[in-house]
Amino acid sequence: MRRILLSVLLALTALASMPATAQQALTGLARLTGEGATLDERNGRLEVRLEMTQTVPWRVFTLDAPPRVVLDLSELDWTGFDAAALATGVRRVSALAAGTYRPGWSRMVIELAGPMAVAEAGMTTANDGAVLALRLEDSDADSFAAAAGAPESALFRLTDGAALPARPRPRGQGPLTVVIDPGHGGIDPGAERGGVREADLMLAFARELKEVLLRAGNINVVLTRDDDVFVPLESRVTIARRAGADVFLSLHADALAEGRAHGATVYTLSQEASDEASEKLAERHDRADLLAGVDLSQADDAVALVLMDMARTETAPRSEALADALVEGIYSATQSTYKSPRLQAGFSVLKAPDIPSALIELGFLSSERDLAKLTDPDWRRQAALGIRDALLYWAIEDAAAAERLRK
Numbered sequence: 001m002r003r004i005l006l007s008v009l010l011a012l013t014a015l016a017s018m019p020a021t022a023q024q025a026l027t028g029l030a031r032l033t034g035e036g037a038t039l040d041e042r043n044g045r046l047e048v049r050l051e052m053t054q055t056v057p058w059r060v061f062t063l064d065a066p067p068r069v070v071l072d073l074s075e076l077d078w079t080g081f082d083a084a085a086l087a088t089g090v091r092r093v094s095a096l097a098a099g100t101y102r103p104g105w106s107r108m109v110i111e112l113a114g115p116m117a118v119a120e121a122g123m124t125t126a127n128d129g130a131v132l133a134l135r136l137e138d139s140d141a142d143s144f145a146a147a148a149g150a151p152e153s154a155l156f157r158l159t160d161g162a163a164l165p166a167r168p169r170p171r172g173q174g175p176l177t178v179v180i181d182p183g184h185g186g187i188d189p190g191a192e193r194g195g196v197r198e199a200d201l202m203l204a205f206a207r208e209l210k211e212v213l214l215r216a217g218n219i220n221v222v223l224t225r226d227d228d229v230f231v232p233l234e235s236r237v238t239i240a241r242r243a244g245a246d247v248f249l250s251l252h253a254d255a256l257a258e259g260r261a262h263g264a265t266v267y268t269l270s271q272e273a274s275d276e277a278s279e280k281l282a283e284r285h286d287r288a289d290l291l292a293g294v295d296l297s298q299a300d301d302a303v304a305l306v307l308m309d310m311a312r313t314e315t316a317p318r319s320e321a322l323a324d325a326l327v328e329g330i331y332s333a334t335q336s337t338y339k340s341p342r343l344q345a346g347f348s349v350l351k352a353p354d355i356p357s358a359l360i361e362l363g364f365l366s367s368e369r370d371l372a373k374l375t376d377p378d379w380r381r382q383a384a385l386g387i388r389d390a391l392l393y394w395a396i397e398d399a400a401a402a403e404r405l406r407k
């Protein structure tokens with residue numbers, strides 16, 4: 001396992017030192033060909049094969065809790081690839097995802113039903129293209145845990161925002177910095193209904209909302225992603241802190257498995273979810289991160305956690321007021337809010353201790369009525385105007401509350 005990784009990383013290093021044009025010629029536009037991606041399970045083994053148009057830089061590693069095999073490849077065109085269909089009926093695979101992970105990089109994550117070891121991994125040229133073949137063999141929990149972990153690589157390293165000082169509360173002067181977070185993206189498409197992907201829809205809405213906010217004047221806007229790429233939940237919070245966000249808004253339009261819920265809801269962070277559906281919704285977003293191959297094994301520093309909790313005590317009521325304003329704003333502009341529109345759940349993306357944060361479920365893709373609204377640019381414009389009004393109102397109230405506290 002260690003030897004396999006090393007040779008792959010050496011290949012990556014060699015590539016990084018090449019001139020840009022040579023890199024492009026090597027890495028551009030590989031796509032699946034022939035049989036595409038296949039899984040073959042027999043005799044305590046699982047064989048994974050990817051047939052591609054050309055050789056590309058790649059690496060493989062494993063992550064624990066839950067056990068996963070992560071395959072990173074230079075950008076691959078996944079058009080027509082059906083992850084769910086590939087995993088169906090394969091006993092050793094409990095879930096599978098594939099897509100863009102970072103700009104220029106693709107990832108396939110195979111969640112395993114039990115511990116397995118990478119016994120063989122290699123890429124060979126064949127039939128004018130290339131074949132990447134992995135052989136996994138049943139192993140045990142202890143040796144799996146010992147071998148698991150993402151390799152250190154500058155290409156994939158996450159930015160670390162822990163050292164940033166807490167954000168001072170704005171006093172009503174100067175521009176308001178709003179960080180808009182379009183949910184999902186890349187390897188994680190979010191909910192999908194009638195050919196509409198939550199990731200695409202929320203990116204479109206984020207861009208529209210950005211325009212509306214910029215036109216209001218005295219508002220800076222930063223998007224956590226402006227492309228169809230995967231951004232881990234923790235990185236979204238880091239981006240907001242780096243940007244010096246006064247407000248963080250995460251945008252979603254999920255599908256619910258049960259019930260006929262429709263209309264917008266606004267969530268704030270709480271360890272105790274308002275109801276079971278809310279709890280499931282927050283869990284599903286954390287799970288999407290895991291299935292995209294994010295390693296959550298590094299524990300937070302205990303001292304940093306205490307400081308964060310102190311900041312959170314001050315931030316929580318500001319987030320609540322923000323969410324109340326958002327419900328009012330969206331209702332006034334669209335008359336489309338859920339029957340109990342103010343909810344709470346443990347959404348990881350809302351965990352910035354010093355930035356008032358809210359998660360807007362603009363509607364449910366599982367509702368025909370909402371789907372029609374969400375895909376209508378005129379309706380979305382109304383919703384954006386409602387959010388703008390809410391932000392402007394909240395900023396004034398928040399500054400006034402800060403003034404009262406100082407006296």
Ligand SMILES: [Zn+2]
Nearest residue numbers: 183190252254
């Ligand atoms: Zn979502």
